[in-house]
Structures are given as C-alpha cells and as structure tokens.
Amino acid sequence: MSTPLAIVDFVLRRQPDAGALHQLARTISSYLGPSPSLYLSQACYFGSLQLLDWIWDCSCTSTAHRTSTWSLSNFLRSDLHYSRYQFAQSMKVAANRGDWEMVKWLFAHFSDGQVPWEVAAAAAWSGNLPMLQFLLVNDAGRRDVEEGGGQKKREVEAMEREIQSETVSEGNPRGGGEHVVTWGPWVMASAKRGKHSTIVQWLNEYVLGEEEDEQGKDKKREIVAALEDGDDALAKALMPPVLTIRLD
Template sequence: MVRNEELGPELPVPRPLLAVRLVLAAYSIHDSHIVDTTSVFVDSAVEMAFCEACKLNSVALLERIWNGSHPETSPSPADLGPGNGPKWSRRHYLRTDKHYNRFQFQGAIVEAAKHQELEKAMEMVQWLYDHFHGCIVPFGAVSAAASHGHLEILKFFKKHEISGKLGDDRDEIEAEWGNVVRWGRRDMEAAAENNHFDIFWWLHKHAPAPRYLNNVMKSALRDGNLLMLDWIQAHYLARRDGSQNNVGSQDDAGIGDTAESLLSERRFFMADAIIGGQLVALEWLLDNGYDAGDNHCNWVILAALQTNLLDILDWLIETKVVEAGRILNVAAEEGRLDVAKDFYACYWHKICAQHDYPLEPQELWVSQRETLWITSDTMISAYDWLVEHHSF
C-alpha cells in the first residue's frame, strides 16, 4: 500500500507496468520504490470505469483495476461520512461500496455480452461472475447476448442466476455466488431480428417473462414467415373465437402482458404485411380474424399507396376488407389522382352502391400536409376531381 494524495490513502499498488520496468532497467534503476512510484504515476488505466475497460477486451486490465482497488474488508468512503473519507477515486468504491459495485457490474456485463467473439465474451463474463456477486444482470446484457447469438452466455446466466424480483430493493438481494438476471423485454426480439431462432426458442422455453414481440410480429408479416406467425398466435395471440392461448397458468410468466402488447398494435398488422408485399401474410391475417377494422382501414390503404402495390388494393376490395369508395377518397387525399381515376373507372358501380356515397362537397377533406411527392397542384386537381365526379 502507498499513500497517493490525489487518489487517497493506502490504495493498493498493482504490479509495476512492464513498460516502466523496461525503461528504468535500461538506466540501471532497479529500486522497487522508484519503480512502483513511477508506475503509479503513469498508470491511468487503473482509474478506468469497468464498463470502459471491458470494451478493450482485456481480462488483464480488469485484473489490474480490481487488484488496485481497496479490498472488500475496507470501509466504503460513503460510510465514513462527508469529509471523513479520502479524495474521490473509483478504486476507493469499486469493491467496498455495494451500490457502486453493482452499478459497475451492470455496465460491464453489457459490454462483455456485446463482444462478437463468443470465446472472448465468455471469458469476460466468467471473470465478472468470479469477482461480482449479488448483482443484477440487466435486460440490456441478455438482449446483447441474444443479438450476437451467444447462447452459451445465456445458458451461463441461467445456470448461475439467483432469485430476485423486479422492483425489489437491491439491498435485499442475497450476496451468494451468482447474480439476479433480468429476462424479458426485447431479448427474444433481438434474437429474431438477427436470425438467431435457436436462441428465440430457448428463451421462450427456459426463461419465461413479459416480452415485447411487436417487432417480431412486424418482421414475420413483412417477410411472409407463416411459421413464425403460427407460433406467435399459438403462444401469445387470441384464437378466432376470442379465447386466449396459454394464458392463465402461465400468466405469471408474462404471457398475458406480451399478448396485450401485441394486440394493441393489431391495427397495423395488415399495413405491415402490405409494406412487405406479402399477400400470403394478408391472407393469414384475414383467415385468423386480424383485419384492420373499419376505424383503421386508412392505414392499410396508405401502405398500399406508398409501396405502389395497387394489385393489393384490388384484393382488399374483393375480400371486403375496405370499400372501393374509401380507397378512391384516400388516393385523392394523398394526391394520387392516377389511382383515384383508375378505381373510379373500375369500381364506380360498387361505389354508388355504398351507403355513405356519394359525398357532399363539404364532406370532402383533402390533406394539406406536405411530402416529397405531393404538391399543391396535385392536391388542388385531386380535390377538384373529387368534387366533380364524386358528389352531387
């Protein structure tokens, strides 16, 4: 131990840096005090935050920071009270203060799980587990491991997790070997988005928790992945008769919360399928009762107009998902006079038969918002055309 006025009293001195020893040896300086003092003076790495040190992919650096910090048997400066402790340094708190210790662990474990190489990532994770106990592995670390395909890390988390409930005071976590793991939120989504479906299934089976799967549903619809759609429906969505699958006995695992989150976005399901140009996904939605609903049909029409998939508009009319007159009106509102004219020519006999057409001129509303492809000229011409042909 040495006293360093800038960092506080009696901080442990790590082994002298090799570079310092070689330079001083070249000048025949071998006195241990000089070597130690010089190494402490030039060694700024020991003051790095653990999460930053983990980015450098060096367990040796983590060891150096850890060994250069006050041991667990020393009092935390926070416990000594204001003005009674040494000058601030991470090394005074890292191992002595449980709150700072847990804070550093959470940032470090996320960075460790992010490493592209599984072997190196696993080495960092194991080192952190060997030195930190009774901490929390945050959602971000689980999602990072899932995103990078690190199934072995997830299995390691599961094997060594200890009990803990979200929202509990961290002081209540028992400091046994192992750490609390926060499963759920976007971990399965991260796995699916990166095509790690083995991890996707593993998380569902071995780590049930409330999850956000909306983007998984969106990707499945845009890709026309019927296998994934069937799986999501079987585990999280309602059947056509309105009954919910797998909810009740597993509701404490978050199945119900995930289903509620998914169903809150059902008005966008058809629009997502259209954006991907997936007629098979549209047919799946219709067969399973997930149409957009009358109040949200405009989202479906807009998606088809923006992707210029006009044949899908014909399909929407034929399957009675939307009315031809609504397509005509939305097309004109969006400045797509070409589409409005085509549908007027093809479907006018159907439009006239609809209960809410023809429209009075004062009922017509044309969007005034600007986009890259709508101009004032097209808006005016679309409005004039609607008034002339679509009202009496």
C-alpha cells in the same frame, strides 16, 4: 496494487542499488497504471481482461484501506452501490461487444449483481447462444425453476456442466456471487430482429415458457410477427401446446 508490474520489478532488479529501490516498485507501478478517474465500464471498451485485472487489483477492498487521494479505485470494491452500478454498466458493454470471456470475468469478480435486460437483449440480437446459456445457468432468480425437476431441469444442468468446463472461475463455477438476470420484455423481439429464429425458439423453451407477464406478451408479438413474415414453422414452435393454429 497487490503486486508491482513485472517489467518494473525486472528493471529495478538490474539497477546497482536494487535492494533500496525495491520499495519503489509499487509506487512506480501505480503511477504507470490506469487513470484514477477511469470507470471499469469504460475500460471494458478496450476488450482487455489484463486491464480489468489491473484496475481490480488496484482497488481497495474496504473503507479502511482507501487512499487519501481521490480515486475511483477507492469505491469499486468497497462501496456496494457503486460496485453494483459498475457491474451492470460493464455487463452492457461486454454484451454489446459480444465478449463472453469478459462476461464471465465480471460474473467471477463481482457479487450479488443485477444483470440489466439490455444484456440478454444484446446477446439475443447477435445470436450469441453461449452467452445466453451462461446467463441462464447463472441466473439466481431462476434457481427455483431449476429445482422443479423434469426434462427441462436436466437439460439446463447439462448446459451448466458444459459451461463450467469453460469458465474462468475455477473455484466457483457460478461466479463471484448470486447474480440475478433480468430477461426483460424485448429479449425475444431482439432475437427476431437479428433474424435468429433458433434463438427465438431457445428463449421460448428455456426462458419465457408459459409466462403471461410482459415476457409472455413478447412471445405473443413474435408469434404474430412470424405469421406475418410467413415463417409458419417458427409460429408453430412458439405456440403453447394447449392451443392450435390454422395456417391455411
């Protein structure tokens, strides 16, 4: 742990031999800290950023600083594969909880992660537009799209400015590193199942666009589903501009 717990430091200072006991503060704090077998993704279920900070601070940053005893803290920040795995699993938990602050914390602390498709799908299903916007502007895989210019680029930049003003990462608004977001073929279907037509339209405009891969098939499915549900306005909004549709 980088620093001892404030309560431990406070108690030791009030002891007669405070100077001699000061060196025990870190040891006591480590003993009181999270279990060495607690995954960061498991800790995310508690919804406490303070707990995540504690686990993060307890974790060594290189193989040279690993402790002699076995602990997951030996690998969270010093093993690339384990770090990326925990980032992905923790992102799933945060998204399912609808915890945008936790998502921002994970982006700020990890580097070069792959955001699994379940994250965007969970945000779409719950109608969490702020989380989807955050994923969009921080998606390293879409930077080439943003560089294309035009009205859409300006709108995405406006989203980014708004999100930057609220982010937990003051030094780097985009987070700790370049993260690639996997939007997946079912993100639009998730929004539709959650009955969030505005999210469906947002995904169509900013994420799926005119793509003809699995995401394009997802859009086609939702056009058919909207027609079957009698939602003519949504079907029209999803239709490519070069096509027309008769609803009579």
